[in-house]
Amino acid sequence: MLTKDKKDISPLLATLNQLHPLSNEITNFLTDKISSRNFRKGAMLLKEGNVCESIYFIKRGAIRGFIKDGSRDITTWISAENEIVTSIAGLNQRAPSAENIQTVEFCETLMLSYSHLQELYQNYIEFNINGRKLLEMYYQDAENRAYVSRITGTEQKYRYFLKRYPHLVNRIPIKYIASFLGVTLETLSRTRKKFAE
Amino acid sequence: MLTKDKKDISPLLATLNQLHPLSNEITNFLTDKISSRNFRKGAMLLKEGNVCESIYFIKRGAIRGFIKDGSRDITTWISAENEIVTSIAGLNQRAPSAENIQTVEFCETLMLSYSHLQELYQNYIEFNINGRKLLEMYYQDAENRAYVSRITGTEQKYRYFLKRYPHLVNRIPIKYIASFLGVTLETLSRTRKKFAE
DNA sequence: AAATAATGTTGATATTAGTCAAAGTCGTTT
DNA sequence: AAACGACTTTGACTAATATCAACATTATTT
Known part of the structure; x- marks a missing residue:
């Protein structure tokens, strides 16, 4: 991690609002809990074996997920501006990730901790609409990635x-x-x- | 499609309740709207180019998704008992599917139409919790499928x-x-x- | 600007997996 | 039980891609 910057969370809000309009309460909660994080090129956001504690929105830069297969790595996804990245294993079951997450370029991100995300889902039920729709989109993406490799x-x-x-x-x-x-x-x-x- | 049977939706309710307890209203809605559908081996639940109109829960049997790649098919997933199948393209964007869905064995399924699913999400906001958690699980699965092919x-x-x-x-x-x-x-x-x- | 590291290209060769074709096995139907 | 169809195995051969190694290019650091 490089710096903790002044934050502008508007691109993330725009992405989420497109799926389902956010209430003022949710917008305030996000504004309060999200922090800005910059990473140098090559930084590891998550190492396999650890439980992913955060979810990141990419404002600038590109990030990849990869899995070790013997001595080589297999890049499983590559994301860039306006995409959200995290370890799905962490999101789904709080389990150690088999996946590594690494920046491919210098990155400006917005970070939300896993526990705050859970708080959102629990206290603002309608935020589950945003989550559900986001996952529908990302699921389709994952299907497409499986397709191209085959x-x-x-x-x-x-x-x-x-x-x-x-x-x-x-x-x-x-x-x-x-x-x-x-x-x-x-x-x-x-x-x-x-x-x- | 073979027959429209007397329905027992309890295995589906059990699966959903495990993610988040269903209210009586939701349980009643599901009981009312879900229909039982059996399919012979090899039946096509969805052909590419069509928009998927339903979501299926497998009570018995196995179902695969596949995409045509020139003359051969690529099986992209295989699901069996207690799993839910549908075209993610239809779910996400009401778009024609590139994917075909076909039974691999004789199947007993429970079917819910896409429009009733949307009704659920709109009228019973907390059902988005079930949807969100289900998608988290299925997303992870999709990641794993992408992994094995690589x-x-x-x-x-x-x-x-x-x-x-x-x-x-x-x-x-x-x-x-x-x-x-x-x-x-x-x-x-x-x-x-x-x-x- | 020079030095160094990271990335990308090219060639020769080895290996793996694909293709085509035939035959064998298994289960279902008549 | 014979016949059919779907599925699986096996063999011979081919094509595609991996591997290893050297070199070229481009970025990054000093």
Whole structure:
């Protein structure tokens, strides 16, 4: 963690309001409990084996989730501006995460602790509407990620990536994109070259 | 669809109550609106391009989701007893599904229409707690499915399948398991043989 | 600006898994 | 019981991708 900044939580409020309008009480609670956190490139927000204590909204930068598979890592997701990241294992069962969470760039985030999130869900029942809708969206995303890793042919996979994540293509090191797609970086490098031609 | 049976919705109520206790009003609403539906083996509950109009709870049997990738299918999930299945695309955005949903065995299900589900969420706000928690669980599952398709080595994949889905191993045709794991059925057949030795 | 580290490319080779085809097994129907 | 269909195994061969290693390029630090 780098600094604890003056916070502007409006982008998060906008995201949540789009799903279901937030009451003043909820807006005030969020304004009170959320803190701003910046992270240097490569910082670990969560290491496997630990229970994730927070949920982060990305104001600027990109963050990935990855799992260790022997000596190599498998990047399981990559998120950027206006997305929310956390360990689903922590959210769902307060269980130690098998997943690691790491910034890929310098990041400005908004952080809400898990316990405050639970307080929200318990004390402001209608906030569960926001949570439910958010999870519907993220679930679909997870399905899509499972899909891309199963389609055959590196070219088809990369084509999918270009279409779905155009904003990340020139920001994320090829090694992360490769493992996200389920290929080696060398193979992806060659495939990408064919595309340029 | 085969028959519309006398319904016993208690297994679904048990599942939902475990997440958050249901009020009498909600229980009555569900009892009223849910219908029992049986399907023969191989029946299509949803064909790609259509908007999914219902959500199903599996009382007996197994159901898979799959996506067409050229001429072959990719099985994206396999669910069985006491699980809920639907097209997430339909749930989330009322959009035509890219996914097909098909029974793998004779199935007894409980069906709730999408519009009644929306009624529940709107009129009984606390039901969003059940929905939110359910989605947290299913989201984690989706993450895990994405993970297994990315790990390398058919042996490792199959080992994961055995561990995570022991109840399905002897029920689901190898061709579905293979595409779920992201390998061909021949490769899976050979790998499985090595296991037996 | 030079030095260093991180990232990306390319080539040669090995390995794995895919493809195509045939035959075997199992269960269901007639 | 024979015939059919669905599922599974096996073999020979091919194609795709991984691996290992060297080098090139681009960023970052000093």
